[in-house]
Amino acid sequence: TKRWPSQEGAALTEAELNEAAALLAAGGTVAFPTETVYGLGADARSSEAVEQVFRAKGRPSDNPLIVHIAGMEQLVGLVRPLNETELRLAERFWPGPLTLVLRALPGSVSPRVTAGLDTVAVRMPDHEVALRLIRAAGCPVAAPSANRSGRPSPTAARHVQEDLAGRISGIVDGGPTGVGLESTVAECAGPGSVRILRPGGVTPEQLRAAGFDVQLEAAPAGGHADPELAFQTGRDALEGAGGPGSAPRSPGMKYAHYAPRGEMRLVAGPRERVRATIQAAADEARGHGRRVGILAYEETADAYRADIVLACGSLAALETAAQSLYAVLREFDERGAELIWAEGCPPDGIGLALMNRLSKAAGGRVELLD
Numbered sequence: 614t615k616r617w618p619s620q621e622g623a624a625l626t627e628a629e630l631n632e633a634a635a636l637l638a639a640g641g642t643v644a645f646p647t648e649t650v651y652g653l654g655a656d657a658r659s660s661e662a663v664e665q666v667f668r669a670k671g672r673p674s675d676n677p678l679i680v681h682i683a684g685m686e687q688l689v690g691l692v693r694p695l696n697e698t699e700l701r702l703a704e705r706f707w708p709g710p711l712t713l714v715l716r717a718l719p720g721s722v723s724p725r726v727t728a729g730l731d732t733v734a735v736r737m738p739d740h741e742v743a744l745r746l747i748r749a750a751g752c753p754v755a756a757p758s759a760n761r762s763g764r765p766s767p768t769a770a771r772h773v774q775e776d777l778a779g780r781i782s783g784i785v786d787g788g789p790t791g792v793g794l795e796s797t798v799a800e801c802a803g804p805g806s807v808r809i810l811r812p813g814g815v816t817p818e819q820l821r822a823a824g825f826d827v828q829l830e831a832a833p834a835g836g837h838a839d840p841e842l843a844f845q846t847g848r849d850a851l852e853g854a855g856g857p858g859s860a861p862r863s864p865g866m867k868y869a870h871y872a873p874r875g876e877m878r879l880v881a882g883p884r885e886r887v888r889a890t891i892q893a894a895a896d897e898a899r900g901h902g903r904r905v906g907i908l909a910y911e912e913t914a915d916a917y918r919a920d921i922v923l924a925c926g927s928l929a930a931l932e933t934a935a936q937s938l939y940a941v942l943r944e945f946d947e948r949g950a951e952l953i954w955a956e957g958c959p960p961d962g963i964g965l966a967l968m969n970r971l972s973k974a975a976g977g978r979v980e981l982l983d
């Protein structure tokens with residue numbers, strides 16, 4: 614596995630970027646930074662290249678990949694012409710952390726990318742290195758997050774190294790990523806309306822502020838019938854897309870994901886009740902000799918006693934929690950946490966995506982307190 618820049622801490626040169634792009638264009642697998650998380654890229658037109666991505670990650674092959682482009686002109690030949698709503702979404706949010714599920718042009722990308730669907734998920738990342746790399750490679754770049762399947766997504770080049778060294782052609786190090794959680798996956802749900810299939814970097818509030826109606830895909834199992842209420846209480850985020858019995862429209866949502874090795878549990882609700890519940894459970898587990906981690910926030914971490922207490926950013930600025938979540942989950946692994954209790958956060962703004970990833974990392978072991 615090559616690494617650019619070859620000297621740690623040095624600036625990425627044009628020659629190095631071109632070398633990475635040439636490897637991509639020749640069918641290699643190259644990890645690169647985006648504004649959300651690191652992606653593992655391959656030429657989306659080449660089934661052999663895309664196959665290498667699935668193999669390196671150990672990813673189930675029925676989970677389709679996002680195709681990354683560097684300019685609107687790359688949509689030609691890739692998807693059917695965008696409707697007005699899709700065009701407005703792209704104009705407003707690209708480059709940026711919004712992935713649009715669009716109607717694919719048959720034969721435009723490998724069927725391994727779309728997992729046989731007649732749609733293709735497309736996004737234009739808001740990251741200079743990613744855009745330059747895609748442009749230099751001269752092809753649409755299929756890229757899932759550059760982690761071993763099921764592990765927390767990589768927000769720094771060293772995370773990619775930990776998971777995939779020796780399994781991929783190269784890693785472009787562009788420093789830590791910005792948003793820290795994956796893009797929002799969405800599709801047009803009628804004129805002026807957008808359906809969120811996976812919450813992410815672009816929030817429902819931002820979509821609404823841009824004049825779009827927003828629907829959330831999840832049917833809240835055992836939750837509220839009123840989708841707006843469900844959204845406000847975050848039950849959608851907790852259930853993930855598709856409640857029991859409903860086929861998820863974004864296939865990736867059905868897998869255990871983003872998880873640390875220790876078994877995680879998520880507790881959400883009024884702050885004092887959450888604190889008391891987590892502390893009691895942690896005390897009991899430690900009484901049985903287990904090594905216990907607690908994931909809290911800057912405002913709440915000091916109140917806990919456990920083997921490993923980590924603050925993942927601030928409740929007052931959930932963007933900071935989004936930025937550090939995956940690195941914090943990896944740190945629990947490094948420090949040998951066997952059981953982890955995580956505090957929930959309000960599902961507002963980026964908090965919706967955070968709660969979604971936390972509940973996925975908890976494998977659905979979620980306790981909602983009133």
Ligand code: TXA
Nearest residue numbers: 649651652677678732733734757758795796863864865
């Ligand atoms: O921020 C991101 O989106 C990162 C960076 C690297 O761009 N990528 C990423 O890819 O998160 P991945 O493979 O980890 O997640 C792709 C998600 C999955 O949930 C997948 O099911 C969904 O996008 N997806 C892909 N194609 C789709 C399609 N045609 N229809 C519905 N969902 C699709």
Ligand code: MG
Nearest residue numbers: 757758766795
């Ligand atoms: Mg992923």
